[in-house]
Amino acid sequence: MGVLRFLNAGESHGPALTAIIEGIPSNLEISSDYINRELARRQQGYGRGGRMKIEKDRVEILSGVRFGKTLGSPITLMVRNRDWENWTDIMAVEGQPTDKREITNPRPGHADLPGGIKYGFSDLRNVLERASARETTTRVAVGAVCKKLLEDIGIKIGSYVVSIGELSVRELIQDIPLEERFKRAEESEVRIPVPEEDEKFKKLIDLAKEEGESLGGVFEVFATGVPVGLGSYVQWDRRLDGRIAQAFMSIQAIKGVEIGDGFELSRRFGSQAHDEIFWDRERGFYHRTNRAGGLEGGMTNGEPVIVRAGMKPIPTLMRKKSLHSVNIKTKEPFDAAKERSDVTAVPAAAVVGEAMLAIVLAEAVLEKFGNDNWEDIKKRVEEYRQYTLRY
Numbered sequence: 001m002g003v004l005r006f007l008n009a010g011e012s013h014g015p016a017l018t019a020i021i022e023g024i025p026s027n028l029e030i031s032s033d034y035i036n037r038e039l040a041r042r043q044q045g046y047g048r049g050g051r052m053k054i055e056k057d058r059v060e061i062l063s064g065v066r067f068g069k070t071l072g073s074p075i076t077l078m079v080r081n082r083d084w085e086n087w088t089d090i091m092a093v094e095g096q097p098t099d100k101r102e103i104t105n106p107r108p109g110h111a112d113l114p115g116g117i118k119y120g121f122s123d124l125r126n127v128l129e130r131a132s133a134r135e136t137t138t139r140v141a142v143g144a145v146c147k148k149l150l151e152d153i154g155i156k157i158g159s160y161v162v163s164i165g166e167l168s169v170r171e172l173i174q175d176i177p178l179e180e181r182f183k184r185a186e187e188s189e190v191r192i193p194v195p196e197e198d199e200k201f202k203k204l205i206d207l208a209k210e211e212g213e214s215l216g217g218v219f220e221v222f223a224t225g226v227p228v229g230l231g232s233y234v235q236w237d238r239r240l241d242g243r244i245a246q247a248f249m250s251i252q253a254i255k256g257v258e259i260g261d262g263f264e265l266s267r268r269f270g271s272q273a274h275d276e277i278f279w280d281r282e283r284g285f286y287h288r289t290n291r292a293g294g295l296e297g298g299m300t301n302g303e304p305v306i307v308r309a310g311m312k313p314i315p316t317l318m319r320k321k322s323l324h325s326v327n328i329k330t331k332e333p334f335d336a337a338k339e340r341s342d343v344t345a346v347p348a349a350a351v352v353g354e355a356m357l358a359i360v361l362a363e364a365v366l367e368k369f370g371n372d373n374w375e376d377i378k379k380r381v382e383e384y385r386q387y388t389l390r391y
Protein backbone atom coordinates (compact mmCIF):
# COMPACT_ATOMS: atom_id res chain seq x y z
CA MET A 1 0.00 0.00 0.00
CA GLY A 2 1.43 3.31 -1.04
CA VAL A 3 1.50 6.18 1.46
CA LEU A 4 -0.55 8.29 -0.94
CA ARG A 5 -3.38 6.78 -2.92
CA PHE A 6 -6.47 7.93 -4.72
CA LEU A 7 -9.44 6.39 -6.41
CA ASN A 8 -11.62 8.26 -8.80
CA ALA A 9 -15.10 7.44 -10.05
CA GLY A 10 -17.73 8.80 -12.37
CA GLU A 11 -19.12 8.44 -15.85
CA SER A 12 -18.62 11.04 -18.55
CA HIS A 13 -22.37 11.88 -18.67
CA GLY A 14 -23.17 10.85 -15.09
CA PRO A 15 -24.09 13.34 -12.37
CA ALA A 16 -20.52 13.94 -11.17
CA LEU A 17 -16.90 12.87 -11.13
CA THR A 18 -15.38 12.19 -7.73
CA ALA A 19 -12.04 11.30 -6.21
CA ILE A 20 -10.97 10.28 -2.75
CA ILE A 21 -7.34 10.95 -1.83
CA GLU A 22 -5.82 9.35 1.20
CA GLY A 23 -2.41 10.12 2.65
CA ILE A 24 -2.24 13.89 2.31
CA PRO A 25 -0.84 15.06 5.67
CA SER A 26 -2.64 17.46 8.01
CA ASN A 27 -2.15 21.23 7.94
CA LEU A 28 -1.59 21.66 4.22
CA GLU A 29 -3.30 24.83 3.06
CA ILE A 30 -5.56 24.21 0.09
CA SER A 31 -8.51 26.02 -1.49
CA SER A 32 -11.15 25.29 -4.12
CA ASP A 33 -9.84 28.26 -6.10
CA TYR A 34 -6.40 26.67 -6.33
CA ILE A 35 -7.90 23.42 -7.67
CA ASN A 36 -10.29 25.26 -10.03
CA ARG A 37 -7.39 27.07 -11.68
CA GLU A 38 -5.91 23.72 -12.64
CA LEU A 39 -9.28 22.40 -13.84
CA ALA A 40 -9.65 25.42 -16.10
CA ARG A 41 -6.17 24.86 -17.56
CA ARG A 42 -7.18 21.31 -18.58
CA GLN A 43 -10.15 22.66 -20.49
CA GLN A 44 -8.15 25.00 -22.69
CA GLY A 45 -6.38 24.48 -25.98
CA TYR A 46 -6.93 25.25 -29.62
CA GLY A 47 -8.79 22.48 -31.43
CA ARG A 48 -11.08 21.29 -28.64
CA GLY A 49 -14.67 20.30 -29.46
CA GLY A 50 -18.07 21.37 -28.15
CA ARG A 51 -18.04 19.45 -24.89
CA MET A 52 -15.38 21.68 -23.39
CA LYS A 53 -17.62 24.68 -23.98
CA ILE A 54 -20.46 23.01 -22.06
CA GLU A 55 -18.38 21.98 -19.06
CA LYS A 56 -16.88 24.67 -16.84
CA ASP A 57 -15.44 22.45 -14.18
CA ARG A 58 -15.61 23.55 -10.53
CA VAL A 59 -14.55 21.41 -7.61
CA GLU A 60 -16.53 20.84 -4.43
CA ILE A 61 -14.48 19.64 -1.48
CA LEU A 62 -16.66 17.24 0.50
CA SER A 63 -14.27 16.03 3.18
CA GLY A 64 -10.78 16.24 4.61
CA VAL A 65 -10.42 20.04 4.63
CA ARG A 66 -11.51 22.43 7.39
CA PHE A 67 -10.98 26.20 7.44
CA GLY A 68 -8.64 25.98 4.47
CA LYS A 69 -6.35 23.28 5.85
CA THR A 70 -6.23 19.53 5.37
CA LEU A 71 -7.16 17.32 8.32
CA GLY A 72 -5.07 14.28 7.36
CA SER A 73 -8.34 12.43 6.75
CA PRO A 74 -9.43 11.32 3.25
CA ILE A 75 -10.15 14.26 0.97
CA THR A 76 -13.18 13.89 -1.27
CA LEU A 77 -13.28 16.04 -4.39
CA MET A 78 -16.34 16.28 -6.60
CA VAL A 79 -16.83 17.92 -9.98
CA ARG A 80 -20.40 17.98 -11.25
CA ASN A 81 -21.12 17.34 -14.92
CA ARG A 82 -23.21 20.30 -16.02
CA ASP A 83 -24.39 18.30 -19.01
CA TRP A 84 -26.05 15.81 -16.64
CA GLU A 85 -29.50 17.42 -16.87
CA ASN A 86 -29.69 16.30 -20.52
CA TRP A 87 -28.76 12.72 -19.63
CA THR A 88 -30.87 11.86 -16.58
CA ASP A 89 -32.96 9.22 -18.36
CA ILE A 90 -30.14 7.80 -20.49
CA MET A 91 -27.77 7.49 -17.53
CA ALA A 92 -30.44 6.67 -14.90
CA VAL A 93 -29.37 4.53 -11.95
CA GLU A 94 -32.77 2.79 -11.82
CA GLY A 95 -35.47 1.89 -14.33
CA GLN A 96 -35.27 0.22 -17.72
CA PRO A 97 -32.81 0.98 -20.50
CA THR A 98 -34.16 2.86 -23.47
CA ASP A 99 -32.44 2.46 -26.82
CA LYS A 100 -32.04 6.24 -26.90
CA ARG A 101 -28.35 6.96 -27.46
CA GLU A 102 -27.58 3.25 -27.37
CA ILE A 103 -24.27 2.53 -29.05
CA THR A 104 -23.77 -0.64 -31.06
CA ASN A 105 -21.19 0.79 -33.45
CA PRO A 106 -17.71 0.34 -31.92
CA ARG A 107 -15.23 3.10 -32.80
CA PRO A 108 -11.72 1.99 -33.77
CA GLY A 109 -9.00 3.29 -31.44
CA HIS A 110 -11.35 3.37 -28.46
CA ALA A 111 -12.13 0.99 -25.61
CA ASP A 112 -15.58 0.28 -27.17
CA LEU A 113 -15.07 -3.18 -28.70
CA PRO A 114 -12.64 -4.87 -26.29
CA GLY A 115 -14.58 -3.34 -23.36
CA GLY A 116 -17.94 -4.53 -24.69
CA ILE A 117 -16.66 -8.07 -25.21
CA LYS A 118 -14.87 -8.16 -21.85
CA TYR A 119 -17.78 -6.90 -19.73
CA GLY A 120 -20.58 -8.47 -21.81
CA PHE A 121 -22.45 -5.30 -22.86
CA SER A 122 -24.89 -4.93 -25.74
CA ASP A 123 -24.77 -1.12 -25.32
CA LEU A 124 -21.22 0.16 -25.76
CA ARG A 125 -22.14 3.37 -23.95
CA ASN A 126 -21.46 1.35 -20.79
CA VAL A 127 -17.80 1.27 -21.85
CA LEU A 128 -17.16 4.68 -23.29
CA GLU A 129 -18.79 6.56 -20.42
CA ARG A 130 -15.91 5.48 -18.20
CA ALA A 131 -13.11 5.00 -20.73
CA SER A 132 -13.45 8.62 -21.86
CA ALA A 133 -10.72 11.12 -21.00
CA ARG A 134 -13.36 13.09 -19.08
CA GLU A 135 -12.04 10.93 -16.24
CA THR A 136 -8.82 12.95 -16.24
CA THR A 137 -10.74 15.87 -14.68
CA THR A 138 -10.41 14.36 -11.22
CA ARG A 139 -6.79 13.38 -11.85
CA VAL A 140 -6.15 17.08 -12.41
CA ALA A 141 -8.02 17.93 -9.19
CA VAL A 142 -5.99 15.38 -7.19
CA GLY A 143 -2.85 16.61 -8.96
CA ALA A 144 -3.67 20.17 -7.86
CA VAL A 145 -3.61 19.15 -4.20
CA CYS A 146 -0.28 17.40 -4.79
CA LYS A 147 1.07 20.43 -6.65
CA LYS A 148 0.22 22.65 -3.69
CA LEU A 149 2.10 20.30 -1.39
CA LEU A 150 5.14 20.29 -3.69
CA GLU A 151 5.02 24.06 -4.14
CA ASP A 152 5.30 24.52 -0.36
CA ILE A 153 8.72 22.82 -0.45
CA GLY A 154 9.96 24.59 -3.58
CA ILE A 155 9.12 21.95 -6.20
CA LYS A 156 7.48 23.48 -9.26
CA ILE A 157 5.81 21.57 -12.07
CA GLY A 158 5.15 22.80 -15.58
CA SER A 159 4.59 21.60 -19.11
CA TYR A 160 4.71 22.68 -22.71
CA VAL A 161 3.92 21.16 -26.09
CA VAL A 162 6.89 20.23 -28.28
CA SER A 163 5.11 19.05 -31.40
CA ILE A 164 1.71 18.59 -32.97
CA GLY A 165 1.60 16.31 -35.99
CA GLU A 166 4.70 16.98 -38.07
CA LEU A 167 5.27 20.48 -36.65
CA SER A 168 7.93 20.62 -33.94
CA VAL A 169 9.63 23.34 -31.89
CA ARG A 170 12.06 20.91 -30.25
CA GLU A 171 15.15 22.40 -31.91
CA LEU A 172 13.99 25.96 -31.25
CA ILE A 173 13.64 25.59 -27.48
CA GLN A 174 16.99 23.95 -26.59
CA ASP A 175 18.39 27.14 -25.05
CA ILE A 176 15.24 28.36 -23.34
CA PRO A 177 15.20 27.60 -19.57
CA LEU A 178 12.41 25.23 -18.46
CA GLU A 179 10.49 27.79 -16.43
CA GLU A 180 10.57 30.26 -19.31
CA ARG A 181 9.27 27.55 -21.67
CA PHE A 182 6.41 27.01 -19.23
CA LYS A 183 5.67 30.72 -18.90
CA ARG A 184 5.45 31.10 -22.65
CA ALA A 185 3.38 27.93 -23.05
CA GLU A 186 0.83 29.35 -20.60
CA GLU A 187 0.31 32.24 -23.03
CA SER A 188 -0.10 30.03 -26.09
CA GLU A 189 -3.37 28.44 -27.25
CA VAL A 190 -1.37 25.46 -28.47
CA ARG A 191 0.91 25.45 -25.37
CA ILE A 192 4.11 25.87 -27.36
CA PRO A 193 6.96 28.00 -25.95
CA VAL A 194 7.72 29.78 -29.25
CA PRO A 195 5.04 32.47 -29.82
CA GLU A 196 6.14 33.11 -33.43
CA GLU A 197 5.18 29.53 -34.29
CA ASP A 198 1.66 29.69 -32.82
CA GLU A 199 -0.06 30.59 -36.09
CA LYS A 200 1.61 27.73 -37.95
CA PHE A 201 0.34 25.26 -35.37
CA LYS A 202 -3.16 26.72 -35.41
CA LYS A 203 -3.25 26.56 -39.19
CA LEU A 204 -2.31 22.90 -39.10
CA ILE A 205 -5.13 22.25 -36.62
CA ASP A 206 -7.57 24.20 -38.85
CA LEU A 207 -6.44 22.19 -41.85
CA ALA A 208 -6.91 18.91 -39.99
CA LYS A 209 -10.40 20.05 -38.98
CA GLU A 210 -11.33 20.90 -42.56
CA GLU A 211 -10.13 17.49 -43.64
CA GLY A 212 -12.08 15.71 -40.93
CA GLU A 213 -8.76 14.64 -39.46
CA SER A 214 -7.26 14.64 -36.00
CA LEU A 215 -3.73 15.18 -34.68
CA GLY A 216 -1.47 13.86 -31.94
CA GLY A 217 1.78 15.26 -30.64
CA VAL A 218 4.48 15.33 -28.01
CA PHE A 219 4.57 17.29 -24.76
CA GLU A 220 7.08 17.61 -21.94
CA VAL A 221 6.41 17.90 -18.23
CA PHE A 222 9.12 18.98 -15.81
CA ALA A 223 9.66 19.46 -12.10
CA THR A 224 12.29 21.83 -10.72
CA GLY A 225 13.58 22.12 -7.15
CA VAL A 226 13.40 18.36 -6.63
CA PRO A 227 15.69 17.13 -3.82
CA VAL A 228 18.14 14.28 -4.44
CA GLY A 229 17.02 10.79 -3.50
CA LEU A 230 13.27 10.52 -4.08
CA GLY A 231 12.43 6.98 -5.17
CA SER A 232 14.83 4.07 -4.75
CA TYR A 233 16.97 1.52 -6.56
CA VAL A 234 16.38 -1.26 -4.02
CA GLN A 235 13.28 -2.84 -5.57
CA TRP A 236 11.80 -2.68 -9.09
CA ASP A 237 8.53 -1.13 -8.05
CA ARG A 238 10.20 1.62 -6.02
CA ARG A 239 12.14 2.95 -9.00
CA LEU A 240 10.73 6.41 -9.62
CA ASP A 241 11.34 6.42 -13.38
CA GLY A 242 9.19 3.29 -13.69
CA ARG A 243 6.45 4.81 -11.54
CA ILE A 244 6.44 7.99 -13.60
CA ALA A 245 6.24 6.01 -16.84
CA GLN A 246 3.27 4.03 -15.57
CA ALA A 247 1.47 7.19 -14.48
CA PHE A 248 1.94 8.81 -17.89
CA MET A 249 1.10 5.70 -19.92
CA SER A 250 -2.19 5.49 -18.02
CA ILE A 251 -3.36 8.77 -19.60
CA GLN A 252 -5.77 8.13 -22.48
CA ALA A 253 -4.08 8.17 -25.91
CA ILE A 254 -0.50 8.33 -24.55
CA LYS A 255 1.53 5.78 -26.50
CA GLY A 256 5.12 6.53 -25.51
CA VAL A 257 7.00 7.99 -22.55
CA GLU A 258 10.62 9.09 -22.36
CA ILE A 259 12.68 10.41 -19.47
CA GLY A 260 15.34 13.01 -20.18
CA ASP A 261 16.82 12.49 -23.62
CA GLY A 262 15.10 9.08 -23.73
CA PHE A 263 15.30 7.25 -27.05
CA GLU A 264 17.74 9.85 -28.34
CA LEU A 265 20.33 8.54 -25.83
CA SER A 266 20.24 5.13 -27.52
CA ARG A 267 21.71 6.65 -30.67
CA ARG A 268 24.74 8.29 -29.00
CA PHE A 269 28.16 7.11 -27.91
CA GLY A 270 28.38 6.56 -24.16
CA SER A 271 30.44 9.69 -23.57
CA GLN A 272 27.64 11.76 -25.13
CA ALA A 273 24.95 10.19 -22.99
CA HIS A 274 26.41 11.12 -19.58
CA ASP A 275 25.84 13.85 -17.07
CA GLU A 276 29.26 14.42 -15.52
CA ILE A 277 29.48 15.22 -11.84
CA PHE A 278 30.76 18.55 -10.46
CA TRP A 279 30.98 20.05 -6.99
CA ASP A 280 31.30 23.48 -5.47
CA ARG A 281 30.92 24.75 -1.93
CA GLU A 282 27.68 26.64 -2.58
CA ARG A 283 25.78 24.13 -4.65
CA GLY A 284 27.26 20.86 -3.42
CA PHE A 285 27.18 18.18 -6.12
CA TYR A 286 25.64 19.13 -9.47
CA HIS A 287 25.64 18.38 -13.21
CA ARG A 288 26.10 20.75 -16.14
CA THR A 289 23.89 18.65 -18.41
CA ASN A 290 20.61 16.89 -17.72
CA ARG A 291 20.40 14.12 -20.29
CA ALA A 292 19.12 11.73 -17.63
CA GLY A 293 16.09 13.94 -16.99
CA GLY A 294 16.80 14.18 -13.28
CA LEU A 295 16.63 10.44 -12.61
CA GLU A 296 19.49 8.00 -12.05
CA GLY A 297 19.11 4.53 -10.57
CA GLY A 298 15.39 5.03 -10.04
CA MET A 299 16.07 8.10 -7.86
CA THR A 300 15.99 11.83 -8.39
CA ASN A 301 19.52 13.24 -8.73
CA GLY A 302 18.80 16.87 -7.90
CA GLU A 303 18.40 18.06 -11.49
CA PRO A 304 14.97 18.88 -12.93
CA VAL A 305 12.83 15.83 -13.68
CA ILE A 306 11.88 15.85 -17.37
CA VAL A 307 9.27 13.56 -18.87
CA ARG A 308 8.24 13.49 -22.52
CA ALA A 309 5.07 11.81 -23.73
CA GLY A 310 3.77 11.01 -27.20
CA MET A 311 0.03 11.20 -27.79
CA LYS A 312 -1.64 9.48 -30.73
CA PRO A 313 -4.14 11.45 -32.83
CA ILE A 314 -7.65 11.66 -31.34
CA PRO A 315 -9.28 8.41 -32.56
CA THR A 316 -12.69 9.94 -33.34
CA LEU A 317 -12.66 11.45 -36.81
CA MET A 318 -15.17 13.83 -38.26
CA ARG A 319 -17.16 12.97 -41.34
CA LYS A 320 -15.39 13.15 -44.73
CA LYS A 321 -12.85 10.39 -44.08
CA SER A 322 -14.12 6.86 -43.86
CA LEU A 323 -13.15 4.54 -41.05
CA HIS A 324 -14.15 0.91 -41.30
CA SER A 325 -15.87 -0.81 -38.40
CA VAL A 326 -18.56 -3.45 -37.83
CA ASN A 327 -21.82 -3.20 -35.88
CA ILE A 328 -21.84 -5.56 -32.87
CA LYS A 329 -25.49 -6.63 -33.37
CA THR A 330 -25.97 -6.85 -37.14
CA LYS A 331 -22.30 -7.55 -37.99
CA GLU A 332 -22.83 -5.12 -40.87
CA PRO A 333 -19.94 -2.79 -41.72
CA PHE A 334 -20.43 0.93 -41.05
CA ASP A 335 -18.41 4.11 -41.37
CA ALA A 336 -17.13 5.12 -37.92
CA ALA A 337 -16.10 8.66 -38.89
CA LYS A 338 -18.58 10.82 -37.03
CA GLU A 339 -19.46 14.42 -36.36
CA ARG A 340 -18.19 16.01 -33.21
CA SER A 341 -14.83 15.62 -31.52
CA ASP A 342 -11.66 17.41 -30.50
CA VAL A 343 -9.21 17.78 -33.39
CA THR A 344 -6.32 17.61 -30.98
CA ALA A 345 -6.01 17.53 -27.22
CA VAL A 346 -2.22 17.59 -26.82
CA PRO A 347 -2.27 20.88 -24.82
CA ALA A 348 -4.86 19.43 -22.41
CA ALA A 349 -2.98 16.13 -22.13
CA ALA A 350 0.11 18.11 -21.07
CA VAL A 351 -1.88 19.55 -18.15
CA VAL A 352 -3.00 16.03 -17.22
CA GLY A 353 0.67 15.01 -17.42
CA GLU A 354 1.54 17.75 -14.91
CA ALA A 355 -1.05 16.28 -12.53
CA MET A 356 0.34 12.76 -12.90
CA LEU A 357 3.91 13.92 -12.25
CA ALA A 358 2.71 15.89 -9.21
CA ILE A 359 0.94 12.81 -7.81
CA VAL A 360 3.98 10.53 -8.23
CA LEU A 361 6.42 13.10 -6.80
CA ALA A 362 4.14 13.97 -3.87
CA GLU A 363 3.97 10.31 -2.94
CA ALA A 364 7.76 9.98 -3.18
CA VAL A 365 8.17 13.05 -0.92
CA LEU A 366 5.80 11.62 1.70
CA GLU A 367 7.55 8.22 1.56
CA LYS A 368 10.87 9.85 2.33
CA PHE A 369 9.89 12.55 4.80
CA GLY A 370 6.85 11.14 6.64
CA ASN A 371 3.18 11.77 6.15
CA ASP A 372 1.38 12.99 9.23
CA ASN A 373 1.80 16.72 10.00
CA TRP A 374 2.83 18.87 7.03
CA GLU A 375 4.40 21.47 9.32
CA ASP A 376 6.89 18.85 10.63
CA ILE A 377 7.48 17.35 7.21
CA LYS A 378 8.41 20.72 5.72
CA LYS A 379 11.09 21.16 8.41
CA ARG A 380 12.48 17.71 7.64
CA VAL A 381 12.68 18.53 3.94
CA GLU A 382 14.60 21.71 4.74
CA GLU A 383 17.04 19.87 7.05
CA TYR A 384 17.61 17.27 4.36
CA ARG A 385 18.27 19.93 1.75
CA GLN A 386 20.94 21.40 4.06
CA TYR A 387 22.43 17.94 4.55
CA THR A 388 22.64 17.30 0.79
CA LEU A 389 24.62 20.54 0.40
CA ARG A 390 27.09 19.46 3.09
CA TYR A 391 27.41 15.84 1.92
Ligand SMILES: Cc1cc2nc3c(=O)[nH]c(=O)nc-3n(C[C@H](O)[C@H](O)[C@H](O)COP(=O)(O)O)c2cc1C
Pocket residue numbers: 049109110111131132133136251252253254312314315316341342345348349352
Ligand atom coordinates in the same frame (compact mmCIF):
# COMPACT_ATOMS: atom_id res chain seq x y z
C1 LIG B 1 -7.31 15.37 -22.61
C2 LIG B 1 -7.77 14.32 -23.58
C3 LIG B 1 -8.86 14.59 -24.41
C4 LIG B 1 -9.33 13.64 -25.31
N1 LIG B 1 -10.40 13.94 -26.11
C5 LIG B 1 -10.84 13.02 -26.99
C6 LIG B 1 -11.95 13.31 -27.88
O1 LIG B 1 -12.51 14.40 -27.87
N2 LIG B 1 -12.34 12.37 -28.75
C7 LIG B 1 -11.73 11.15 -28.82
O2 LIG B 1 -12.11 10.31 -29.63
N3 LIG B 1 -10.68 10.83 -28.01
C8 LIG B 1 -10.22 11.73 -27.11
N4 LIG B 1 -9.15 11.41 -26.30
C9 LIG B 1 -8.45 10.12 -26.46
C10 LIG B 1 -9.24 8.90 -26.02
O3 LIG B 1 -9.79 9.08 -24.75
C11 LIG B 1 -8.36 7.63 -26.04
O4 LIG B 1 -7.62 7.57 -27.19
C12 LIG B 1 -9.27 6.41 -25.92
O5 LIG B 1 -9.87 6.40 -24.64
C13 LIG B 1 -8.57 5.07 -26.16
O6 LIG B 1 -7.55 4.84 -25.23
P1 LIG B 1 -6.04 4.63 -25.69
O7 LIG B 1 -5.81 5.57 -26.82
O8 LIG B 1 -5.23 4.99 -24.48
O9 LIG B 1 -5.88 3.21 -26.10
C14 LIG B 1 -8.67 12.37 -25.40
C15 LIG B 1 -7.57 12.10 -24.55
C16 LIG B 1 -7.11 13.06 -23.67
C17 LIG B 1 -5.91 12.77 -22.79
